[in-house]
Amino acid sequence: MDKHKLIECHERIKPFIHNTPVLHSRLIDGIASSTxxxxxxxxQRMGAFKMRGAANAIMQLSEGQKQNGVVTHSSGNFAQALSLAAQSLGVTAYIVMPSNAPQVKKDAVKEYGGRIFECEPTLLARKTATKKIQQEKGATFLHPSNDDAVIIGQGTACKELLELHPNLDYVFAPVGGGGLIAGTALAANYFGNNCKVIGGEPFEADDAYRSLLSGTIETNTTTNTIADGLKTQLGDRNFPIIQEYVERIVRVSEEEIxxxxxxxxxxxxxxxxxxxAVALAAVLKEKEVFRxxxxxxxxxxxxxxxxxxxx
Amino acid sequence: MDKHKLIECHERIKPFIHNTPVLHSRLIDGIASSTxxxxxxxxQRMGAFKMRGAANAIMQLSEGQKQNGVVTHSSGNFAQALSLAAQSLGVTAYIVMPSNAPQVKKDAVKEYGGRIFECEPTLLARKTATKKIQQEKGATFLHPSNDDAVIIGQGTACKELLELHPNLDYVFAPVGGGGLIAGTALAANYFGNNCKVIGGEPFEADDAYRSLLSGTIETNTTTNTIADGLKTQLGDRNFPIIQEYVERIVRVSEEEIxxxxxxxxxxxxxxxxxxxAVALAAVLKEKEVFRxxxxxxxxxxxxxxxxxxxx
Structure with a gap:
């Protein structure tokens, strides 16, 4: 990956994403003692950054791949993102969801044209169902966070932020599966002016913090956090990027979140x-450091x- | 009042207000069958349109008046707006609040530099306290909604909206004390392209609806509504504007809100x-009319x- 890949990616997905607003509050600055x-x-469209990576990943496929559709397993934002991105690009999205996923999540996927395949709520059932769709439909599997095209796509949010505010000292992002923080770190490295990237992670799901310490991908020992988007773990595509470009990870408590x-x-x-809120909590936790x-x-x-x- | 007064007002207050973002949702368009x-x-600064009118009203005062400060009675957004506008302009704001006002409201006023005078929670006590501050401090009383400078200031929100979207068929605003809807109606008349203004009002506080029917300012018979900003009644400065320029008022239920x-x-x-939400509820209530x-x-x-x- 290099700077030009991220620039090309941004140009490619621009018709399908919003350049989202950047907000600022003097009162929050006062609380944080920083700007x-x-x-x-x-x-963002469908309500999360995941739209960026999903759009980029689909657009990187060959015409033949696009005709056969894409498949992922997710009950969260990536399911909605892949559905909406696929719909926008005239591609079929197959979404493997556990049968016990909330109805509101299923409805959202359907609203965006995703085709849901329910499976038992186990890891094995999920993998089996996904494999079956890959084989029967010829659909391409896209991972929510451990995919180069997804990682670069997520980085475009930080690129837009730095276009507005080129002299940021730090960018904070939450750490879940690692796609957002890896893409953010690449963008800050390519487009920032000595801009450092720091991750925020719940104590209750601190796999990335421990992974950086041990130098190997760790799993979560607990996922008892309100930050339900951060329960996943890093992957072999994003972990090396995080190791190289992320300054460090700050852990926060549930109360702080x-x-x-x-x-x-x-x-x-x-x-x-x-x-x-995990990212802001990380700033506030060490407000003296970032004063x-x-x-x-x-x-x-x-x-x-x-x-x-x-x- | 005329078009140029509103233009001058907007230029005057621009350094003290935000040109707030305009958001749009395809999903809401789908629900409403309109755009x-x-x-x-x-x-907006301090979190409500009231900042506009407050800033304009203070800026219209003479230097001598500014030196003696301004006073209002409010436990709502106008208290915060007058405090912040006054602080921004180097003027003292005295805020008469009932002793039983929520602590969070008192804290917000203090945060913006307003000087709180507590009184018993009765209309008489409120008026007496206000009068006392006018006499003792020489402060100028500013009404939250029944004041020409306030009305024109509130109209700048609609002016900004029409600058972005000049061909709106309708603008909806909630109706409380009448300042926002009157200012909006003036702006739509001056800057719109045959743009009609419609008010939204709870059935449970429908004084303005009934005022338009009877041709005289009516009071609320109930104020049993979740829309706590809309419990006030119209005044003699804004009512004639509303009569002349507001197309009509649509009433909505608490469930619809x-x-x-x-x-x-x-x-x-x-x-x-x-x-x-009262304004959107009014659109949805008659969605066939506005299709x-x-x-x-x-x-x-x-x-x-x-x-x-x-x-």
Whole structure:
């Protein structure tokens, strides 16, 4: 990967994504003792940054591959992203979802034209169902985070942020499967002015923190976090990028996540997922370290169940 | 009032307000069967359109008046708006608030530099306290909605919306004290291309609807509505403007308000007050009437108690 690949990717997906707004709050600056610009991917199409990587991954396929469709297993934002990106590009998306996935998630995928295949809620059933669709339909499997085209696509959010604010000292992003933080780190490296990237991760799902320490991909020992988008683990495509380009990872508690989420909702007046709040929580956790710095925070998505808010 | 007064007002207050973003959602368009552009005054400074009118009203004062400060009675957004506008302009703001006002509202006023005078929660006590400050401090009383400078200031939100989308068929705004709807109606008349303005009002606080019918300012018989910003009544400065320039008022139920609020939060991913949802609820209530039209909706503010959401 290099700078030009990310530039080409951005040009390629521009017709299918929003250049999302960047918000700023003097009151949050006051709380943080720094200047923070929030890149609001909750306003992205289908409500999350995942639209970027999904669009890029599909567009990188050959015409023959596109005709046979794409398949993924996800009950989260990537399922919606792949469905909408595929619909926008005239491609069929097959989504393998566990039978116990919330109805609202299934409805969202259907709304965007995704074709759902339900399976038992086990890892084996999920893999078997996915394999079957690959074989029967000839569909191409796309991974939500461990795919070069997806990683580069996710990096375009940070690229847009740096186009508006070229002199950021830091960009913070949450760490889940690793696609967003890896893409963000590449973009900051290519387009920033000595801009460092720091990940935010819940103590309750700190696989990436421990992976950076041990030098090998670790799994989560618990996933007891409100940040439900961050329960996944890193992969062999994104981990080397994270090792090379991510400064470090700051872990935060559930209380810190909820408190930061409340700050974002109350002060920025936006609806965001708990996962997004992890990045702000990381800034606030070490506010003395980042005092007076210019900081970007990636607000990763806004698909939240309003019936299950923590406040 | 004329077109040039509104243009001058807008130029005057521009350094003190945000030109707030306009959001659009294909999914909401699908629900409404029309094209809706949301002018997001929840992103305005202090979180509501009231900043516009407050800034304009203070800037219209003489130097001598500014030195003696301004006073209002409000426990809502105008208290915060007057405090922040005054602070930005180096003027003292005295805010008369009932002693039983929520602590969070008092804190917000203090945060913006307003000086709070508490009074008993009665109309008489409020008026007495206000009068006392006018006499003792020489402060100028500014009304939250029944003041020409305030009305014109509120109209700048619709002016900005029409600058982006000049061919709107309709603009919807909620009707509370009448300042926003009157200013919106003036702006649509001056800057729209045959753009009609329609008010949204809860059945439970339908004083303006009845005022237009009877031709005289009516009071609310109930104020049992979740839209707590809309419990006030019209005044003699804004009522004639509303009579002349507002097409009509559509009343909506509490269920319709909550349902529309949920649509805004879930689809636009923004935090807004129940009052804002009244305007969208009015569009949806008569969606057949407005089918295929280009519609603006003023999202009036985002200062909501996250601990008391209706979902």
């Amino acid at each position: 923070i610009f929030f890149k609001c991917e909750n306003f 909820i408190s930061s989420m409340r700050i974002i909702w109350e002060r920025l007046k936006i609806v965001c997922e708990p996962s997004c 007076s710095k210019k900081i970007g925070v990636i607000i990763s998505g806004g698909n939240v169940d309003l019936g299950k808010l923590p406040f | 809706i552009f949301f002018k997001c005054e929840n992103f 909550i349902s529309s609020m949920r649509i805004i939060w879930e689809r636009l991913k923004i935090v807004c007050e129940p009052s804002c 295929s039209k280009k519609i603006g909706v003023i999202i009036s503010g985002g200062n909501v108690d996250l601990g008391k959401l209706p979902f």
